[in-house]
Amino acid sequence: MQNRVWAEVSLEAIAHNYRLLSARYRDVAAVVKANAYGHGLVPVARACVSAGATRLCVATLEEGLSLRKAGLSQSVYPLSALLPEEATDCVRADLTPFISSPEFFAAFAAAAKIAPIPARCYLVLDTGMGREGMDSPELKSLRENCPPQVEIIGIATHLSSADEDDLLPTELQLFTFKAITRDWEGLHSVVNSPGMLRLASGGIRRAGAILYGIEPYPGALEECPTLPAxxxxxxxxxxxxxxxxxxxxxxxxxxxxxxxxxxxxxxxxxxxxxxxxxxxxxxxxxxxxxxxxxxxxxxxxxxxxxxxxxxxxxxxxxxxxxxxTAAEVAQWAETTAHEPTTLLNSRVPRYYTPSTT
Structure with missing residues (x-):
């Protein structure tokens, strides 16, 4: 049967992109949330793993569980805030959540009491995004009272404006993050795709749009020529x-x-x-x-x-x-470059060109 509309996804392009990013930057995590920006959660995750990825970022518990059901054993980070009642499944699946509230931390710690090893997590510091994350006193309290069944492996934040021409707000966020986490041990996570390309910052780098060859801001592909997938x-x-x-x-x-x-x-x-x-x-x-x-x-x-x-x-x-390009479609529609592929739903079948990695 011939399709009325369909998407062709090159897993080799995605594997190539991951290899390119990881060669330029250390500790790159592949962001596969939202059905891998519309490209297909499990096939894309497997392509990234075949290219060397050891860290996969999702948004929801369901996405993390889908990766586990597919047999992927790499570190999986749910980036968005989860509900307290999701903590038990999070622990059982060995997911490493980015925790944005004391309430979820308490539920996570309670669920971890029956785990054979300490449950790992990141704490999220709100440095100016005004969305997820906690303030400095809340982080300090959780750190000082962290029970033995929980391992805080790092602190994370999210940059609100790294894709904008004016980088001053981003620089202020980085200054705030460094000042508060100066004496915190662990591998922190700060930058997203635009931050990775434009800022000198260490820790785990979360590669989203750029992983799929989508420009997170104009000119990004000139700086890092990943391939549209x-x-x-x-x-x-x-x-x-x-x-x-x-x-x-x-x-x-x-x-x-x-x-x-x-x-x-x-x-x-x-x-x-x-x-x-x-x-x-x-x-x-x-x-x-x-x-x-x-x-x-x-x-x-x-x-x-x-x-x-x-x-x-x-x-x-x-x-x-x-x-x-997806970015050009987004420009016509006056929206973000993430939308044209991410919004494609299940009525659009995906056909995959295998990765040769």
Whole structure:
């Protein structure tokens, strides 16, 4: 059966990217949360492990358990705050959570009492993100009263603005972190993808977008040329001629200024294809960029293929790839570069080119 829309993921590109990052920076953790930014949690994690990764970062308990069920024994770090009732499963699966509250720490310590070895964790310091993390007195209290069944292996924080032109807020966060953790032992974790590329900071470096060849900020791939790992394709389902003055799509937001050939791409926001791309995004048909006209609807969008000769039903159209990057799609949609691949849902099958590592 031929697919209406599908993604092709190069595991070799991801393995290459991990090798490149780990050669340039020490202690790189592969961030595979959110279904590996839409690329596929378990296949991507295995590709990274085959390339030498010993640390995998997730967001949720379920993601961590999925890696364990897949047989991956490497260190798995849930980065986001977990619920206290998730602490027992976290300990049983030997996950290493980034802990942001005394409440979860207490639940984690209670669950660890029956563990055969001390349960490991990071404590998260809020240095200005205003999201997860604790203040300095809370960290000090947990450190001084840490029970023997818990091993605090490091302190972490998250940078709010490392992808911005103004690095002063980031430098202030780093200053705060270093001042508070000066006498703390352990391998700390501070930088994300943009921080890794732009800042001289040690500890565990959390490679997210850059691992997938996605620019976390403009010019990032010039500094660290990782390879895009995903191509998103579809097959045209309709090709029709419309006269000058005709309108296209919901709300009649696009009016044709000439007699035109309009093709239907069976990808819409029901697949995770961003609705904001209507009247501003492009796709590639037979090697030529064609504009998306009218609103992107739930199951399809329309493109103007008037300038492309011989377009017919069944032709392959490329939404990401062939010169269109995820970052460019995000720019058209006025969103973060993480969204175009991450939002793709289970209606879009993934096909994998194996890693040769």
């Amino acid at each position: 995903m191509t998103l394709n579809a097959r045209l389902t309709l090709v029709k001629s419309l006269p000058e003055g005709a309108t296209v799509g919901y709300g009649r937001t696009h009016t044709l200024t000439r007699d035109s050939v309009i093709a239907t791409v069976p990808a819409g926001y029901g697949d995770g294809w961003l609705r904001r791309l209507g009247n501003r995004g492009f796709v590639v048909v037979q090697g030529q960029r064609c504009p998306i006209v009218g609103r992107v609807s739930m199951d399809q969008c329309q493109v103007d293929v008037t300038e492309v000769a011989g377009v017919s039903v069944g032709d392959t159209v490329t939404l990401i790839g062939e010169g269109i």
